[in-house]
Amino acid sequence: MTIVQLEYLLAVDTHKSFARAAESCFVTQPTLSMQIKKVEKELNVLIFDRSKKPVLTTDIGRQIIDQARIALQETSRIKELIQHQKNEIKGELRIGIIPTLSPYLLPLFITKFMQQYPDVNLVIEEALSHTIIHKLNNDLIDVGILVTPLNNRSIIEIPLFYEIFKVYFSTSHPLNKKETIDISELNINDMWLLKEGHCFRSQAVNICGENGSVNTNQLKFESGSLETLRRIVEKQHGYTFMPELATLDFNKEQKKYLREFSNPQPVREVSLIIHRGYMKRKLIDLLKQEIVSNIPKELLNKNRGQLVNID
Amino acid sequence: MTIVQLEYLLAVDTHKSFARAAESCFVTQPTLSMQIKKVEKELNVLIFDRSKKPVLTTDIGRQIIDQARIALQETSRIKELIQHQKNEIKGELRIGIIPTLSPYLLPLFITKFMQQYPDVNLVIEEALSHTIIHKLNNDLIDVGILVTPLNNRSIIEIPLFYEIFKVYFSTSHPLNKKETIDISELNINDMWLLKEGHCFRSQAVNICGENGSVNTNQLKFESGSLETLRRIVEKQHGYTFMPELATLDFNKEQKKYLREFSNPQPVREVSLIIHRGYMKRKLIDLLKQEIVSNIPKELLNKNRGQLVNID
DNA sequence: CAATTGTCATAGCTAAAGTTTATTATTTTC
DNA sequence: GAAAATAATAAACTTTAGCTATGACAATTG
Incomplete structure (x- = not known):
């Protein structure tokens, strides 16, 4: 006996017709007929008298349907319960988020979160990691979203997901020809980087390691936004790192610039x-749940690559 | 959301362990884990806090489980309802049944019927068709089980099933060699028949039609029981008809004597x-239902063969 | 009275869901 | 710190809900 089958019973009872009942349940008539016959067989009783037109319930069928209505009522109260408790969650939630996540992560869950918890007021501010930590310590924000591990005793980290670094090459660059890129092929001096203070920058530097420690760049420009770097790479020469989330809605043209590292x-x-x-x-907890359930699930795998140090 | 899933929730709650809960539900642990995860995803809430050992319910989980318990309670009342009404069916039911059905059909449903309706007293008597009809007309029995159609205006027929005639040959008989038998190959004079008055006898005669109208038998013996005929065929010579139900629990040895007619x-x-x-x-109605649901279901097909006249 | 229409049942098929075994990642326990 | 217990994950398998097409039957209509 399933919930769906009970719903079918009620439908036939209200519509006095298998075909119309099926329609109201958005299934075909044979489907509904079979399921009803299955309940009848399982319970070993006839619920409907099909010889009467329009179909009538049998004596015991009447009782069964009335009880089924009660059972379904109680079942649906489970969902009401949840809706009710979600509406009870209220208050203000102040979030600090770093610039290399903000434009790509927020759109993935923010609307849904606000629908789920209409009585929660969100205050979101974009800031660099050290600012977020400072504000957290002074209770100026409730929660931060940033890159870990921080190794900070006063702070609890709740891991969300693991995001792959990709590389964005200008078409003119020789490495753009390759399928996958090896870390050793990169030179930090050819790269466009974010300004000092972005953890994304320190990680980029850490990935490249010692490759090309001598700066020979003619132009030195460090941006505050990944989008700026991306456009520079497209129009000019060189390359830059891209975090995975930033690449999710790349169009065909943009994917031509994009390369992945070889494993790991x-x-x-x-x-x-x-x-x-x-x-x-x-x-x-609810915020975490909302984020986790709204990002591509492969990002949840902790072992998809090699964790990069921050400092 | 399904009833089974809700049962899994309750099980984990009572056993405080996924593995033990699974065992109590007679499924494996991954099965239960996945189903629970599915409910959680559908409802978009965490019901269990798996980080705690032993597993604990979350806040909302507690409420959900309590409500689920109520819902399942109401669901199971449907079955109680039926049991209850079955216990309310009481009184006497007097059944007349012909001898060629009685020993094979009654065992198939009688015990179950008595269990289902413990307050119904059955009075069963074996009698030939004409006796059954007579007693029915004089209200000496409530219902008859026999072979139709009767073409009797005072009687309502409620068809139950359609039983195939088979043939039972002595091993010495030449037709025993054949896979299937054609009606034209039979001779009424070689056959062992029931006494006059059995509808099974008239049907046997009707099947054979005109074949061998001259009686040349040395021995003329007509029995009141199919079992007697069967034993005669086994030990002596000749053949006899067997109704399908009589052959259901034939052993390997007995099946060697048994042949089917060619279609139809x-x-x-x-x-x-x-x-x-x-x-x-x-x-x-309940009697009909009980019989129909306890015989092999191929017997329900009205078009499985050629109906034989009775007189 | 034959033809049409409305109704539910049946059969064969497909896609999805549920279950299982085997394995892995974590935590607990001694 | 090794062994045991626990739950999650993966891949293979089985079952089932649902679909389309068709059939049987009864009521209605021309």
């Missing part, structure tokens, strides 16, 4: 962070 | 009969 690919760990001793833990 | 096979229609204007129709 470098990844960064993205976490929620809260201050040790922070109280409103429940809302944070 | 002759069949007899077995029905419940009641007197027109009979009142206790409900109990009859």
Whole structure:
């Protein structure tokens, strides 16, 4: 006996016709007929008298349907329960998020979150990691979204996902011809980097390691936005790193610039962070859940690549 | 959301362990884990906190499980309802049944019927068709089980199933060598028959038609029981008809004597009969249902062979 | 009274869901 | 710190819900 089967019973009862009942359940008539016959067989009773037109319930069928209605009512109360408790979640949630995540991660979950918890007011601010940590310690924000591990005793890290580093080459660059890129082929001096202070920058530097420690660049420009770097690479020469989430909605043209590292690919760990001793833990759990269930699920695999150090 | 999933939730809650819960539900642990994860995804909430050992319910999980318990309670009341009403069916049911059905058909449903309706007292008597009809007309029995059609205006026939005629040959008989038998190959004079008055006898005669109208038999013996005929065929010479139900639990040895007719096979229609204007129709319906659901289902197919006349 | 229409049942097929075994990642325990 | 216990994951397998097409039957209509 299944919930769906009980729903079919009610439908036939209300519509006095198998065909119309099926329609109202958005299935075909044979499907509904079979399922009803299955309940009847399982319970070993006739629920409908098909010889009467329009179909009538048998004596016991009447009782069964009435009880089924009650059972379904109680079942649906489970969902109401959840909706109700979601509406009870209210208050303000102040989030700090780093610029290399903000434009790509927020759109993935923010609308859904606000629908789920209409009485929660979000205050989101974009800031660099050290600012976020500072504000967290002074209770100026409730939670941070940034790259870990931080090795900070006063902060609790709640890992969310693992994001792969990719490389974005100008078409003129020789490495653009290759399918996958090896880390040893990169030279930090050919790269366009974010300004000092971005963890994405330090990680880029760490990935390249010692390759090309002598700066021979004619032009030195360090941007505050990945989008700027991407456009520079497209129009000019050189390359830059791209975090995976930034590449999700790349069009065909943009994918021509994009290359992956050979295995193991470098990844960064993205976490929620809260201050040790922070109280409103429940809302944070819901935030985590909402983020995790709205990003591509391959990002959840902790072992998809090699974690890159931050400093 | 399914009933089974809700049961899994309750199981984990009571056993505080996925593995033990699975065992109690007679499924494997991954099965249960996945189903629970599915509910959680559908409802978009975490029900269990797996980080705690032993597993604990979350806040909302607690509420969900309590509500699920109520819902399942109401669902199971459907079955109780049926059991209850079956116990309310009481009274006496007097059944007349012909000897060529009685020993084979009754064992198939009688025990189950008595379990299902413990307060119904059955009075069963074996009698020939004409006796059954007579007793029905004089309200000495409530229902008859015999072979139809009867063409009797005072009687309502409720068809139950369609039983194939088979042939039982002594091993010495030349037709025993053949895979299937053609009706034209039979001679009524070689056959062992039941006594006059059995509808099975008239049907046997009708099947054979005109074949061998001159009786040349040295011995003339007509029995009141198919079992007697069967033993005679086994030990002596000749052949006799066997109704399908009589052959169901034949052993390997006995099947060597058994042959089927070539298509279309002759069949007899077995029905419940009641007197027109009979009142206790409900109990009859239940009897029909019980018989129909306890015989091999191929017997329900009306078009499995050629109906044989009775007189 | 034959033809049409409306109704539910049946059969064969496909796609999805449920289950299993085998394996892995983690945590607990001694 | 090794062994045991626990739950998650993966891949193969089985079952089932649902679909289309068709059939049987009854009521209605021309």
